[in-house]
Amino acid sequence: MDWAGLAGYGAFFLTMAGIYAVLALGLNVQWGFTGQFNIGIAGFFAVGAYASAIATTAPGGAHLGGFDLPVWVGLAAAMAASAVIAAAVGLLTVTLRADYLAIATIGIAEILRLVLKNEAWLTNGVRGIAGIPRPLAEMAGDHPAAILLVVLAAVAVVYLALERGRRSPWGRVLRAIRDNEPAARAAGKNVLRFRLQAFVLGSAIMGLGGALYAHTVGFISPEAFGPELVTFLVWVMLIAGGSGNNRGAVLGALAIWLVWSGTEILTGRLPPDMVTRAGAVRVLLIGVLVQVILRWRPAGLLPERSPRRDDDA
Amino acid sequence: MADILQLLVYGVVLGSILTLGAIGVSLIYGILRFAHFAHGDMMTVGAYAALVAVAAAGLPVYAALPLAMAAAAAVAVAIDRIVYRPLRRTSPMILLISSFGMALVLRSAVQLVWGPANRVYVPGIRVPYQVADVRIGVDHLVIVAGAVVLVIALHLFLRRTRTGKAMRAMADNAELARISGVDTERVVLWTWVIGGALAAAAGVFLALDTRLHPTVGWHMLLPVFAAAILGGIGKPYGAIAGGLTIGVAQELSTAVIAPVYKPAVAFAVIVVVLIVRPRGLLGGRG
Amino acid sequence: MTALRVEDVHGGYGGTDILNGVSLAVDPGEVVVVIGPNGAGKSTLMRAIFGLIGVHRGRITVDGRNIAGLRPDQVSGLGLGYVPQDDNTFAGMTVGENLEMGAFLRPEHTARRMAAVFDLFPRLAERSHQRVGTMSGGERQMVALGRALMTEPKLLLLDEPTAGLAPDLAAETFERIRAVNSQGVGILMVEQNARQALAIADRGVVMVMGRDRHTDTGPALLADPEVASLFLGG
Numbered sequence: 001m002d003w004a005g006l007a008g009y010g011a012f013f014l015t016m017a018g019i020y021a022v023l024a025l026g027l028n029v030q031w032g033f034t035g036q037f038n039i040g041i042a043g044f045f046a047v048g049a050y051a052s053a054i055a056t057t058a059p060g061g062a063h064l065g066g067f068d069l070p071v072w073v074g075l076a077a078a079m080a081a082s083a084v085i086a087a088a089v090g091l092l093t094v095t096l097r098a099d100y101l102a103i104a105t106i107g108i109a110e111i112l113r114l115v116l117k118n119e120a121w122l123t124n125g126v127r128g129i130a131g132i133p134r135p136l137a138e139m140a141g142d143h144p145a146a147i148l149l150v151v152l153a154a155v156a157v158v159y160l161a162l163e164r165g166r167r168s169p170w171g172r173v174l175r176a177i178r179d180n181e182p183a184a185r186a187a188g189k190n191v192l193r194f195r196l197q198a199f200v201l202g203s204a205i206m207g208l209g210g211a212l213y214a215h216t217v218g219f220i221s222p223e224a225f226g227p228e229l230v231t232f233l234v235w236v237m238l239i240a241g242g243s244g245n246n247r248g249a250v251l252g253a254l255a256i257w258l259v260w261s262g263t264e265i266l267t268g269r270l271p272p273d274m275v276t277r278a279g280a281v282r283v284l285l286i287g288v289l290v291q292v293i294l295r296w297r298p299a300g301l302l303p304e305r306s307p308r309r310d311d312d313a
Numbered sequence: 314m315a316d317i318l319q320l321l322v323y324g325v326v327l328g329s330i331l332t333l334g335a336i337g338v339s340l341i342y343g344i345l346r347f348a349h350f351a352h353g354d355m356m357t358v359g360a361y362a363a364l365v366a367v368a369a370a371g372l373p374v375y376a377a378l379p380l381a382m383a384a385a386a387a388v389a390v391a392i393d394r395i396v397y398r399p400l401r402r403t404s405p406m407i408l409l410i411s412s413f414g415m416a417l418v419l420r421s422a423v424q425l426v427w428g429p430a431n432r433v434y435v436p437g438i439r440v441p442y443q444v445a446d447v448r449i450g451v452d453h454l455v456i457v458a459g460a461v462v463l464v465i466a467l468h469l470f471l472r473r474t475r476t477g478k479a480m481r482a483m484a485d486n487a488e489l490a491r492i493s494g495v496d497t498e499r500v501v502l503w504t505w506v507i508g509g510a511l512a513a514a515a516g517v518f519l520a521l522d523t524r525l526h527p528t529v530g531w532h533m534l535l536p537v538f539a540a541a542i543l544g545g546i547g548k549p550y551g552a553i554a555g556g557l558t559i560g561v562a563q564e565l566s567t568a569v570i571a572p573v574y575k576p577a578v579a580f581a582v583i584v585v586v587l588i589v590r591p592r593g594l595l596g597g598r599g
Numbered sequence: 600m601t602a603l604r605v606e607d608v609h610g611g612y613g614g615t616d617i618l619n620g621v622s623l624a625v626d627p628g629e630v631v632v633v634i635g636p637n638g639a640g641k642s643t644l645m646r647a648i649f650g651l652i653g654v655h656r657g658r659i660t661v662d663g664r665n666i667a668g669l670r671p672d673q674v675s676g677l678g679l680g681y682v683p684q685d686d687n688t689f690a691g692m693t694v695g696e697n698l699e700m701g702a703f704l705r706p707e708h709t710a711r712r713m714a715a716v717f718d719l720f721p722r723l724a725e726r727s728h729q730r731v732g733t734m735s736g737g738e739r740q741m742v743a744l745g746r747a748l749m750t751e752p753k754l755l756l757l758d759e760p761t762a763g764l765a766p767d768l769a770a771e772t773f774e775r776i777r778a779v780n781s782q783g784v785g786i787l788m789v790e791q792n793a794r795q796a797l798a799i800a801d802r803g804v805v806m807v808m809g810r811d812r813h814t815d816t817g818p819a820l821l822a823d824p825e826v827a828s829l830f831l832g833g
Contacts, residue, residue, distance in 0.1 A: 107580030
């Protein structure tokens with residue numbers, strides 16, 4: 001591999017790790033801060049990806065739009081679309097216990113997947129949406145550094161905003177709800193409103209992650225990514241990094257993306273007749289890894305600093 | 314009218330499959346207090362275990378069924394011993410995350426061994442019986458009859474045997490069961506044996522009704538949990554009513570909405586039940 | 600005949616100890632009553648004896664054998680019975696099934712023991728097919744006591760057996776406990792109804808802050824002005 005190729009691969013690697021860091025930060029608001037169990041990450045990711053794609057692609061596609069808007073408008077639309085859907089389902093589900101919420105979010109992700117696949121007028125169905133513009137294209141053309149810069153900026157903005165939120169009274173209330181909901185309620189906090197806020201904010205950030213992904217690869221379709229795999233990787237990242245800790249979420253994303261990419265190199269050496277099954281080997285390895293982490297390092301690489309109790313809620 | 318009857322037949326078949334899955338989910342929740350997210354993929358494992366017996370040993374599907382149930386029970390017990398047991402003293406949410414991970418492990422293991430393609434046990438189409446205007450496949454009869462037999466066997470086990478009573482006692486009041494001399498780990502072992510075996514039966518029946526694919530079980534997780542929640546999670550008898558209701562509701566819904574949106578019915582049921590009756594229709598554990 | 604010794608036991612949930620060096624003894628056939636303020640660790644002591652919470656220091660012996668660290672089902676097998684204060688029945692099961700579960704470790708004695716329990720509580724015999732969850736508080740308390748007696752225990756641990764019962768039912772319960780004791784069963788009982796409980800006690804233990812503060816015969820404690828002012832309602 002030549003140097004330019006290596007640099008290109010490095011940029012792509014960091015871009016993807018950054019996108020996952022955004023997703024892990026979004027999950028951290030829900031699970032890490034508030035104790036909400038969302039297994040529908042891929043649903044909000046997909047909504048964001050499609051919203052930004054519809055907003056920014058050139059008109060005349062088989063799907064709704066496109067509206068040829070600037071990428072930053074697309075990113076904002078992605079967050080808004082995910083937030084609206086999260087608010088709608090959140091109103092129905094935030095009252096649920098964590099394990100029931102988990103089941104409900106599987107349903108949400110499944111329904112979103114079916115809508116994206118079957119409502120061709122909106123999404124062009126299984127054929128997907130191509131020609132999603134790169135950000136900063138008028139200045140940087142197709143250079144991989146451009147999207148990397150945008151992604152890193154997004155990670156930085158989300159991280160700083162969430163750090164502020166975490167240290168604010170708002171963040172303290174969320175942790176109080178997570179650790180002892182009856183006490184938070186007794187202290188006069190409107191628990192449902194805070195939980196809804198956390199769910200919507202986390203989902204909006206996941207939508208942003210989806211939009212960044214769409215602008216990175218330029219093409220999306222319902223089958224382009226395995227929904228459970230995206231959801232699972234984000235969970236592994238947050239747990240590995242240290243849930244409740246924003247730095248942990250970012251570090252976990254980087255570390256697990258490194259491992260995940262590493263398994264690709266590993267499975268690249270499989271005999272040719274096994275190549276079609278390489279994906280399964282990689283998922284298997286990550287699945288085993290998460291069991292190892294849960295057993296021997298349950299608080300992650302960077303544990304949350306304030307002592308944290310088990311979430312039984 | 315005939316259309317509705319036809320959908321009812323499909324609904325009862327699907328309901329039988331969901332019931333077998335939901336009983337396991339409900340038992341595991343009642344005894345171990347966590348939502349077992351790998352249960353759909355346990356169904357997949359059972360379905361493929363039967364494929365081995367059918368393809369390699371040339372057995373008919375009904376003879377392969379007990380072997381698949383035994384294999385899945387063994388897998389379930391092994392997973393519990395190696396993965397879940399060390400985590401049992403942490404929180405139920407850790408176990409939930411762990412079982413979500415196990416779901417992907419099982420699915421990728423199946424894909425690794427058998428590949429990602431669709432399979433069937435026995436190729437070819439069997440002509441269904443025609444009763445009035447309603448078509449009933451031979452496989453449909455096998456599925457419903459098999460589910461009825463298994464549910465009756467489970468009922469006798471829970472009511473008549475010492476271990477079955479200990480299991481009910483533990484789901485009812487775990488601490489008092491221990492005080493009364495029940496060995497928790499023994500009951501847990503039996504819970505996985507039964508949960509795994511019934512999941513395998515559900516998986517084999519599902520594959521008989523549709524096809525084999527590594528994700529076939531995962532896609533049943535939502536309706537299976539909907540059935541368990543509807544019946545009152547932790548209550549195996551409620552799972553029977555819940556399974557049939559969800560199965561029939563999903564199939565009947567296709568008369569009104571596009572069939573691709575069938576899973577939305579299960580989701581809607583979960584949300585409505587949990588909002589209206591948080592403990593399920595038959596009052597499960599809070 | 601079974602003797603229980605609790606020696607300098609420390610224990611509790613997670614990191615915080617609730618028991619801070621409690622000691623007491625129940626000799627064969629004795630009735631020992633534990634009284635004390637809320638939060639003194641009385642129920643925790645019962646749970647520690649039965650292996651439901653961790654014991655970090657000290658010994659709990661039954662006839663000289665250390666049982667600290669055993670699982671509840673193992674303690675049950677040693678001839679100890681235990682009736683917790685709350686959730687002390689299988690609410691979804693019938694009276695008969697509750698009693699059957701009581702004899703779980705000795706199924707061969709089920710019929711004989713059930714007859715003995717029905718002798719003590721004739722009410723339960725009529726209702727053996729009723730679901731316990733549908734019964735009144737007093738009846739549930741009978742089921743709870745009956746379940747614990749099914750193992751034919753040599754020593755019975757009772758955590759506030761009269762809590763929430765009307766005065767006449769409470770008096771009846773003490774009567775039953777005395778009848779059980781008259782058959783040679785040792786009793787260790789936590790009670791809020793201190794006056795009535797001490798009246799049938801061989802010895803009383805006053806527990807404060809996770810320790811035994813004061814141990815004496817039942818009548819002596821009843822006569823002690825300090826105990827009277829603190830725990831007997833003046």
